[in-house]
Amino acid sequence: MAEAATSIQIRKLYKLFGPAPDKFLAAAQQGMSKQELRDVHGHVLGLRDINIDMPAGGIQVVMGLSGSGKSTLIRHINRLIDPTAGEVLIHANGEALDVVKMSHTQLLNFRRERTAMVFQKFALFPHLTVLENAEYGLQIQHVPRKKRHEASMQWIERVGLKGYEGHYPNQLSGGMQQRVGLARALSNDAPILLMDEAFSALDPLIRSDMQSVLLDLQQELGKTIVFITHDLDEALRLGDQIAILRDGEVMQQGTGQQIVLKPADDYISSFVKDVNRGRVIRCRTLMSPGAPVAGPTVDASLVIEEAARLLSSENLESANVVSSKGKHLGTLSMSDIIAAMVPPNDAQEQRETADAL
Ligand SMILES: Nc1ncnc2c1ncn2[C@@H]1O[C@H](COP(=O)(O)OP(=O)(O)OP(=O)(O)O)[C@@H](O)[C@H]1O
Numbered sequence: 533m534a535e536a537a538t539s540i541q542i543r544k545l546y547k548l549f550g551p552a553p554d555k556f557l558a559a560a561q562q563g564m565s566k567q568e569l570r571d572v573h574g575h576v577l578g579l580r581d582i583n584i585d586m587p588a589g590g591i592q593v594v595m596g597l598s599g600s601g602k603s604t605l606i607r608h609i610n611r612l613i614d615p616t617a618g619e620v621l622i623h624a625n626g627e628a629l630d631v632v633k634m635s636h637t638q639l640l641n642f643r644r645e646r647t648a649m650v651f652q653k654f655a656l657f658p659h660l661t662v663l664e665n666a667e668y669g670l671q672i673q674h675v676p677r678k679k680r681h682e683a684s685m686q687w688i689e690r691v692g693l694k695g696y697e698g699h700y701p702n703q704l705s706g707g708m709q710q711r712v713g714l715a716r717a718l719s720n721d722a723p724i725l726l727m728d729e730a731f732s733a734l735d736p737l738i739r740s741d742m743q744s745v746l747l748d749l750q751q752e753l754g755k756t757i758v759f760i761t762h763d764l765d766e767a768l769r770l771g772d773q774i775a776i777l778r779d780g781e782v783m784q785q786g787t788g789q790q791i792v793l794k795p796a797d798d799y800i801s802s803f804v805k806d807v808n809r810g811r812v813i814r815c816r817t818l819m820s821p822g823a824p825v826a827g828p829t830v831d832a833s834l835v836i837e838e839a840a841r842l843l844s845s846e847n848l849e850s851a852n853v854v855s856s857k858g859k860h861l862g863t864l865s866m867s868d869i870i871a872a873m874v875p876p877n878d879a880q881e882q883r884e885t886a887d888a889l
Pocket residue numbers: 549550576577578596597598599600601602603604605762
């Protein structure tokens with residue numbers, strides 16, 4: 533890769549849409565409600581006081597309902613939108629650059645060389661072939677023909693489209709078109725990948741395939757990915773870190789586990805209540821300290837659903853939890869796993885039902 537893992541730091545970012553955003557910035561900073569800003573002052577509060585440290589070489593997911601500000605936020609990272617206030621700091625190679633302060637030329641270079649975007653509606657050129665679409669970014673950068681062919685073909689293969697390089701987008705299914713979108717984004721070797729609802733237009737099975745493709749590639753590439761979705765399962769599967777937006781504000785951020793286990797408020801609870809907790813909670817979180825027991829060994833990073841499967845297939849009650857290096861860390865029992873898989877509300881409901889009967 534061209535540069536070491538890049539981290540993105542968003543600091544005190546505000547965005548007001550309307551005729552005189554600067555005039556209402558102070559009011560927004562002092563907490564005037566989105567409704568008052570809109571109804572009384574004719575301004576839309578897009579983002580308020582966003583502070584996120586996006587993990588270098590990891591996947592930052594931003595989720596929230598429609599209109600919560602997800603697209604507005606991701607578009608600040610390559611400054612397709614100018615903020616009303618705040619910083620977007622890019623840390624790489626020991627230096628920090630503020631995207632907000634870049635000159636026009638710096639910004640164009642930054643966009644071309646250090647970021648790539650994958651769009652919800654694929655945004656492929658219909659009159660260009662798969663190969664021509666994939667190498668488009670390199671062509672703009674005047675990379676010689678042979679070199680850009682080679683680079684793009686490599687990514688076309690990696691996303692599973694070998695043999696389709698001469699096809700046109702309308703000859704491909706939606707899932708295949710988005711593979712082209714991904715190949716195009718990967719071809720310019722940018723350290724930052726911005727994905728705004730990139731898989732939302734796909735059927736569930738194809739969507740899950742694309743998530744796998746992305747995770748596989750990410751294992752090897754270690755890019756800094758900002759991935760927007762309004763789907764919690766997708767967020768939990770992909771996100772090393774998740775930020776949840778509501779009305780332009782971050783309501784909670786943390787790992788998927790942290791959010792599922794400790795939702796910050798009712799809004800987040802309602803988001804996470806139906807999630808399959810067994811696929812989110814990891815053995816490390818649930819284990820108790822203690823000497824090794826007679827039972828199977830599970831990796832601390834394994835999700836508890838898998839541990840439960842292992843225990844039940846061997847008809848055993850407890851497992852030994854070990855680090856990735858094989859060091860004994862503690863033990864985990866089947867009853868702890870079952871208790872953790874039931875969300876707190878249901879547990880309460882079950883107790884109340886039991887009491888009532
Ligand atoms: N150019 C604009 N002018 C005025 N208001 C805007 C503009 N762009 C976005 N908004 C407003 O900012 C808020 C956030 O919009 P945004 O598009 O970021 O939401 P989103 O979370 O991406 O929603 P979706 O899931 O529907 O894509 C909304 O209230 C929207 O109406």
